[in-house]
Amino acid sequence: MTAPLRPRRSALYMPGSNARALEKAKTLDVDCLLLDLEDAVAPDAKDLARKQISEAVTAGGYGEREVVIRINGLDGPWGEDDLKAAVAANPDAILVPKVNSPADLQRVAHMLSVHGASGDLKLWAMMETPEAMLNAAAIGACGKDPEVRLACFVMGTNDLAKETRAQLTPGRFAMMPWLMTCVAAARAGGIDILDGVYNAFQDEEGFAAECAEGAQMGMDGKTLIHPKQIAACHEAFSPSEAEVDWARKINDVFDLPENADKGAIQVDGKMVERLHAEMGKRVIAIADAIAARS
Ligand code: COA
Ligand code: MG
Numbered sequence: 204m205t206a207p208l209r210p211r212r213s214a215l216y217m218p219g220s221n222a223r224a225l226e227k228a229k230t231l232d233v234d235c236l237l238l239d240l241e242d243a244v245a246p247d248a249k250d251l252a253r254k255q256i257s258e259a260v261t262a263g264g265y266g267e268r269e270v271v272i273r274i275n276g277l278d279g280p281w282g283e284d285d286l287k288a289a290v291a292a293n294p295d296a297i298l299v300p301k302v303n304s305p306a307d308l309q310r311v312a313h314m315l316s317v318h319g320a321s322g323d324l325k326l327w328a329m330m331e332t333p334e335a336m337l338n339a340a341a342i343g344a345c346g347k348d349p350e351v352r353l354a355c356f357v358m359g360t361n362d363l364a365k366e367t368r369a370q371l372t373p374g375r376f377a378m379m380p381w382l383m384t385c386v387a388a389a390r391a392g393g394i395d396i397l398d399g400v401y402n403a404f405q406d407e408e409g410f411a412a413e414c415a416e417g418a419q420m421g422m423d424g425k426t427l428i429h430p431k432q433i434a435a436c437h438e439a440f441s442p443s444e445a446e447v448d449w450a451r452k453i454n455d456v457f458d459l460p461e462n463a464d465k466g467a468i469q470v471d472g473k474m475v476e477r478l479h480a481e482m483g484k485r486v487i488a489i490a491d492a493i494a495a496r497s
Pocket of ligand 2: 242300301329331359362
């Protein structure tokens with residue numbers, strides 16, 4: 204049996220050094236929390252952030268929210284301590300920054316078993332380097348390897364812009380080939396994928412447009428930097444009532460005895476195949492999972 208669908212419409216980053224944010228997270232209507240030890244935390248605050256995240260995750264109180272700790276890279280001075288602390292705190296997942304190749308994830312996965320990580324602990328991968336864009340298929344394929352326990356890609360569009368010099372403009376035309384390559388790599392590996400952040404968090408119109416774009420691209424959700432982005436993000440990444448009604452309708456029509464041997468039928472003037480009914484089942488399952496949550 205496959206695991207039940209887990210809505211990952213929204214994933215809010217917060218610096219581990221910000222105790223107020225770690226506390227506030229318990230009250231926010233958000234699907235995932237990305238508790239950051241990496242780029243949102245200054246070098247002088249790394250130890251404090253690690254301690255605060257460890258204590259907060261160990262104490263719990265985050266309810267249904269999926270709790271994810273982003274560690275520093277293992278090649279730097281903090282990564283190994285971060286990993287040990289994260290394993291001990293036992294969140295839902297550890298987010299690995301700047302993954303370049305499957306070997307980077309295999310190395311972390313190996314350390315998880317060395318440190319006795321829970322079997323349920325997952326790995327998420329930041330996709331944010333030029334190397335990762337070129338190796339996306341191989342990295343995504345880690346989703347099929349139970350030992351790596353990869354469950355989700357997170358697009359790191361700010362790092363990608365920095366490393367490639369491609370610009371983040373409305374519509375993101377320069378990024379689009381990489382974003383869509385990563386969507387394909389995630390699907391081929393059977394994992395989820397979350398879109399990058401929108402930095403101008405006061406710009407509601409631009410943000411809503413980028414959420415809609417991500418949903419059209421097939422992203423499962425979007426990473427966020429501020430609580431005020433959550434509502435619009437959920438709006439964009441939740442199936443609408445009309446989509447759910449349509450999904451139920453075409454499934455009902457295919458279930459009729461007279462359609463039992465048909466592969467394609469007409470519903471409301473549109474050609475509908477069994478693959479559309481399958482897609483509809485996923486829409487219904489996501490809508491049910493969201494409803495069960497709220
Ligand atoms: N997570 C949780 N709570 C947050 C939050 C976040 N990412 N960002 C802001 N808040 C809270 C604040 O604590 C404040 O709460 P309060 O009024 O109850 O005390 C409230 O939301 C309003 O915050 P505001 O004053 O508008 O923002 P700010 O100027 O304090 O912070 C940022 C702005 C950008 C510094 C902050 O939103 C942030 O740190 N975002 C995440 C950055 C990050 O993690 N980046 C790494 C990945 S890209
Ligand atoms: Mg980054």
